[in-house]
Structures are given as C-alpha cells and as structure tokens.
Amino acid sequence: MFRKIIFWSHLVVGIATGLVIFVLALTGVILTYEMQIAALFDPKVSAPSENAQMLTTDEILAIAKPVFEDQTATLNYYSDASKPLTVAAGRHEMKMIDPYSGAFIEAGSNPTENFFHLAEDLHRNLAMGFDSTGATLVKVSNLAFLFIIISGAYLWLPRKWKWPFLRQKIFFVKMPTAKARDFNWHHVFSFWVLIPLVAVVGTGVIISYPWANDLAFSAAGLEAPMGGGRGKGMWARSSGGGSSNLPVEQLVSYQSILDKAKTVESNWKTISIIVPSADNAKNVDILVDTGNGKQGATQQTVTYSRETGDVVEVKGPDEMATPTQALKRYLRFLHSGEVYGIVGQTLAGIASLASLFLVWTGFALAWRRLISPLFRKKAVPTN
Known part of the structure; x- marks a missing residue:
C-alpha cells in the first residue's frame, strides 16, 4: 500500500511539473559550459605595434x-x-x-551574451521576470523535482534482488517493446545520475526557498546569511x-x-x-x-x-571567509558544478541531459498507463 501511494504521488507530481522541469533541464544543458563558450567569443586584445x-x-x-x-x-x-x-x-x-x-x-560585443542571458532567464523564471508567476513555477518545480528524485529512488529498489531484475535497472538492455524500453531507460538514467542530480536540484531548492536555505545552514551548525546574496563580490x-x-x-x-x-x-x-x-x-x-x-x-x-x-x-x-560565507559560495556553485571545475560542470550537465530523458520516458510511460487505454477498442461480447 505504501509503495502504491509513493508511486502515484511520483506519477502525479511528475505529470504536473514535467514541462517546467524539462525547460529547467534543457537550459541546464545549454548553460553547462557557458563560462568556457563565452570566453571563446570574448573580445581579444593585442599590442597595436x-x-x-x-x-x-x-x-x-x-x-x-x-x-x-x-x-x-x-x-x-x-x-x-x-x-x-x-x-x-x-x-x-x-x-x-x-x-x-x-x-x-x-x-555587448560578445555574441553569446544575449543567448546565455535568455537561457538564464528561462532557467530562473521562465523569462517572465523576477518575482513573477514563472519564478514561482520554477521554485515549485524545483521542489517537486527533488520529491520526484527521492520517491523515484525508493521506487527504483527492486522487489527481487536478483541479477536479471537488477540488470534491467542498471544497464541499457535491448527490450522487445517501446514500453519496456522506456521503463529500462527511465531506471538506468535515474540510477547513474542520482548523486549529481540530487546535488543540482537540492541546491536549486536551497537557492529558491529561505526555509531550505536556513535548513541547510542549520544542518551544518551555522547561522544562515541574511539578504539575497546580490552583494558586491563575496x-x-x-x-x-x-x-x-x-x-x-x-x-x-x-x-x-x-x-x-x-x-x-x-x-x-x-x-x-x-x-x-x-x-x-x-x-x-x-x-x-x-x-x-x-x-x-x-x-x-x-x-x-x-x-x-x-x-x-x-x-x-x-x-x-567565515564558514557561513564559504558554505554560501559552495552551495551556489555546486548548483552549476563549477565548484569542482570542468569535471563538476560536466557532471551537472550530464545530470541535466539525463533529466530530459527522464521527463520524456516518464511522460511516455504515463501516457501508456493513463491515456492509451482510453483509445483501445473494447472487446464486444459474442452471443
């Protein structure tokens, strides 16, 4: 019974917030190497003579x-x-x-500036502006995604700990049907990106909600910093x-x-x-x-x-810096992976890319479970 409650909660929350999560994941992929790509197009200087x-x-x-x-x-x-x-x-x-x-x-001479600015706006508030409905949807979807990840981790646990069942949840396996393939992909992607995905989404929630920010600092035994973090340089x-x-x-x-x-x-x-x-x-x-x-x-x-x-x-x-300042900086750049350099950025980007597949396969599985049966012709009883 408990597993069924978790499953339907996972499914309903995923359907309700899936489109926004898809946008967050897509823009996350785009922004993965923003720093490096923008640097390629930055103005260059050289000696005039x-x-x-x-x-x-x-x-x-x-x-x-x-x-x-x-x-x-x-x-x-x-x-x-x-x-x-x-x-x-x-x-x-x-x-x-x-x-x-x-x-x-x-x-403005960097041609990537407007592109990445739009991607960041979509990522933060669906390009609707600060304190807009879009910003609220992003915050709610971030929190919902964290619930989906945690509940999904529970649902991932196999009922039978035998290799044939476990293998289909860890490795890509050729499946006989599209439904079985989507099921396989949904579990495999979630398994391999679980840790970086929790880091990216969890810090997103901390950035989004003051209560989550306070909770994170309290867990570290620190007092949460005041203000919104838009200072003049840490x-x-x-x-x-x-x-x-x-x-x-x-x-x-x-x-x-x-x-x-x-x-x-x-x-x-x-x-x-x-x-x-x-x-x-x-x-x-x-x-x-x-x-x-x-x-x-x-x-x-x-x-x-x-x-x-x-x-x-x-x-x-x-x-x-004080421990509070150091943790604030760490959490901010853990969200983008930049705190661990190019390796961290890559892992964050992979987690975002995998999230696109998780949303797609999740919708596909939900469609087959909830919508497809409505279009099936019912068998007509014969006399």
Missing part, C-alpha cells in the same frame, strides 16, 4: 576607479594575455579595459590597513605590487587587486586564483604594504 607597452597598473586604476565610485571594486589581470583586463563590483557589474589604450570595451573586502602618513607619490606603486603578486603562484589564472577606497591606503589586498574563479579552495589573499612593498599577511582559502 611591436614596441607598444601596456599601461601601468596605476594608470589603469586611475581610469577604472571612477567607474565604480563608492563601491568595493576589483581590477582583474589574467594569465591569458589576449584577455582584456576587467574591473568589477560583484558578479553582475563588470567592464573590460584594453590594457594598451585604457579604453573600455563594450561587453571576497571583495578591502582591508586598506588605514591611511598612510606618507605622501601618495612616495607609496609603492600598484605595478610593483602586481609584479610581486605574480610570483606567488607560478600557475596563477587570475590576479585581482581589491582596490582600496583611499588613495593613501596603507595596505592593498591581492587575490591570487589558480582556478576558474568559482572555487574558493584555489584562492588566497596576499596583503602588501604600500609603504614598503612587503607582505603583511597571507590568507589561505580557509581564512578568507
């Missing part, structure tokens, strides 16, 4: 600082010399700069170290400090100068990243004195 020199960091900062006045901004250098510099305040505010001319580069917290008594022109240049930061990690991918608000700030924080920008474990902050150029402090990944 053979003897051309890049502007110094101090010259770049003089151009960049006024753009994000009264905000904590970062100036980002990349190991890939063909990438323009970027000045950013948080995830959603960024401008690119040509390091040779100091000119700002229009972000690690962008310039210490500054107070004001120096030296004249600004006597302080160590940012270019000299950048040159030193480049020797901290030979395999650095990004070096970010967390721009102090005061021109005569005593210290400056430099974030050195050897990962993709989303992995806290690959980052460290080195604080330099602008009076001497010496290292004042080094903070590793565990010291850069």
Whole structure:
C-alpha cells in the first residue's frame, strides 16, 4: 500500500511539473559550459605595434576607479594575455579595459551574451521576470523535482534482488517493446545520475526557498546569511590597513605590487587587486586564483604594504571567509558544478541531459498507463 501511494504521488507530481522541469533541464544543458563558450567569443586584445607597452597598473586604476565610485571594486589581470583586463563590483557589474589604450570595451560585443542571458532567464523564471508567476513555477518545480528524485529512488529498489531484475535497472538492455524500453531507460538514467542530480536540484531548492536555505545552514551548525546574496563580490573586502602618513607619490606603486603578486603562484589564472577606497591606503589586498574563479579552495589573499612593498599577511582559502560565507559560495556553485571545475560542470550537465530523458520516458510511460487505454477498442461480447 505504501509503495502504491509513493508511486502515484511520483506519477502525479511528475505529470504536473514535467514541462517546467524539462525547460529547467534543457537550459541546464545549454548553460553547462557557458563560462568556457563565452570566453571563446570574448573580445581579444593585442599590442597595436611591436614596441607598444601596456599601461601601468596605476594608470589603469586611475581610469577604472571612477567607474565604480563608492563601491568595493576589483581590477582583474589574467594569465591569458589576449584577455582584456576587467574591473568589477560583484558578479553582475563588470567592464573590460584594453590594457594598451585604457579604453573600455563594450561587453555587448560578445555574441553569446544575449543567448546565455535568455537561457538564464528561462532557467530562473521562465523569462517572465523576477518575482513573477514563472519564478514561482520554477521554485515549485524545483521542489517537486527533488520529491520526484527521492520517491523515484525508493521506487527504483527492486522487489527481487536478483541479477536479471537488477540488470534491467542498471544497464541499457535491448527490450522487445517501446514500453519496456522506456521503463529500462527511465531506471538506468535515474540510477547513474542520482548523486549529481540530487546535488543540482537540492541546491536549486536551497537557492529558491529561505526555509531550505536556513535548513541547510542549520544542518551544518551555522547561522544562515541574511539578504539575497546580490552583494558586491563575496571576497571583495578591502582591508586598506588605514591611511598612510606618507605622501601618495612616495607609496609603492600598484605595478610593483602586481609584479610581486605574480610570483606567488607560478600557475596563477587570475590576479585581482581589491582596490582600496583611499588613495593613501596603507595596505592593498591581492587575490591570487589558480582556478576558474568559482572555487574558493584555489584562492588566497596576499596583503602588501604600500609603504614598503612587503607582505603583511597571507590568507589561505580557509581564512578568507567565515564558514557561513564559504558554505554560501559552495552551495551556489555546486548548483552549476563549477565548484569542482570542468569535471563538476560536466557532471551537472550530464545530470541535466539525463533529466530530459527522464521527463520524456516518464511522460511516455504515463501516457501508456493513463491515456492509451482510453483509445483501445473494447472487446464486444459474442452471443
């Protein structure tokens, strides 16, 4: 009786939310390698002439600082010399700069921007806007999908633990009918993507609902962060170290400090100068990243004195943020898999792709169970 209740709940919830889940899975597949694909089409920079020199960091900062006045901004250098510099305040505010001319580069010049923006809007709110009916449908469907996964895991358990039955739920097997094939596919896909799918959908629920967010942090023994997470950058917290008594022109240049930061990690991918608000700030924080920008474990902050150029402090990944901030970041980028780099992105993408097959085979099985019998001709009794 209990199994029957779970089965029908699984079926009804799946039918009710299947179309929205399909959209979420499809856009999830599209967004899998967004970062890498967008980078391919990002504007490139090159020296205008053979003897051309890049502007110094101090010259770049003089151009960049006024753009994000009264905000904590970062100036980002990349190991890939063909990438323009970027000045950013948080995830959603960024401008690119040509390091040779100091000119700002229009972000809209990347042809993938509008495409991925639409995909993200569909993924978050069915392109209906923040706090819209579409956003509510996405949240409800995320929660429903988590229930479908959990109930499906229970229903997957075979009644007979014998290899012939188990084999059909673990491996693709040639089946005699379309119904049997869909049954086989539905179980096989759900088995192989269960763990990454729980991670992707579970974090989606945590992102969607404050109560789920509170529950996740409570389970970790932490207090849930306040606010919606649209700050000016999780690690962008310039210490500054107070004001120096030296004249600004006597302080160590940012270019000299950048040159030193480049020797901290030979395999650095990004070096970010967390721009102090005061021109005569005593210290400056430099974030050195050897990962993709989303992995806290690959980052460290080195604080330099602008009076001497010496290292004042080094903070590793565990010291850069509070446990609450670290967990918040982890959950956010676990949803996309980016917290585990290209491998995590791939697993998240595979889980999304498998979800498309789960929805399709689920609808097909439901159709055959509920709808097809209505069109079958009833046998006419003979006298």
